[in-house]
Amino acid sequence: MGEYSKALSSHERALEIRKIALPPNHPDLAASYTNIGIVYRHMGEYSKALSSFERALEIRKIALPSNHPDLAASYNNIGSVYDDMGEYSKALSSYERSLEIKKIALPPNHPNLASSYLNIGVVYKNMGEYPKALSSHERSLEIQKIALPPNHPDLASSYNNIGMVYKDMGEYSKALSSHERSLEIRKIALPPNHPNLATSYNNIGNVYNNMGEYSKALSYYAKAQDIWKKSLPSNHPHIALVKRNIDIVKEKM
DSSP, X not given: OHHHHHHHHHXXXXXXXXXXXXXXXXXXXXXXXXXHHHHHHHTTOHHHHHHHHHHXXXXXXXXXXXXXXHHXXXXXXXXXXXXXXTOHHHHHHHHHHHXXXXXXXXXXXXXXXXXXXXXXXXXXXXXXXXHHHHHHHHHHHHHHHHHSOTTOHHHHHHHHHHHHHHHHTTOHHHHHHHXXXXXXXXXXXXXXXXXXXXXXXXXXHHHHXXXXXXXXXXXXXXXXXXXXHHHSOTTOHHHHHHXXXXXXXXXXX
């Protein structure tokens, strides 16, 4: 938390200086409020994050043209906080507003469009609307395949998200092939102990667990645990999560 409070005070100091030096609705003030909101979100202080992001949006609405990409970024930030808070319908409408602006402001296969479809897909999954989640993630993947190199980490994220939706739908073989594709890309694109590799191993373990293939599940969970222990602080929730997964599988064996 110490790093967050340092970041917060430096962003707040920057905001104070900008308030003195700049007109009241200057876009740089919106950038400061955005930076403050991002730190609050990482701290889990969602109501403070939300009010910072909304202040940034108010300024941008006054200072910028109605289809400026920074407005899309503001709606996206607001959507992400609502998603964290479990307010999925509000998250969805913010993400969709962001997407509308991006469609006007950006070329049709711009990677930022893919990130909007990905965010919308995540919300639909959280709402249990699996077919809608799947089509959003597949749209994201289509754009990424055009816009990005074949082993870009963002493609791995899309395959991972598609795999998670298939798992929730009980389509385990499809889930497995999506997660394995994600893992292949991450092995190429990321350093060997990157936390996202562990996410892939953990998710593959979850699918095998659901399929009743407990020894396979255990070996994937063990790989995830090994990487997370090396790459994350010891009190990180992911480490507790994978330990719980291992304990559950051992009980079933």
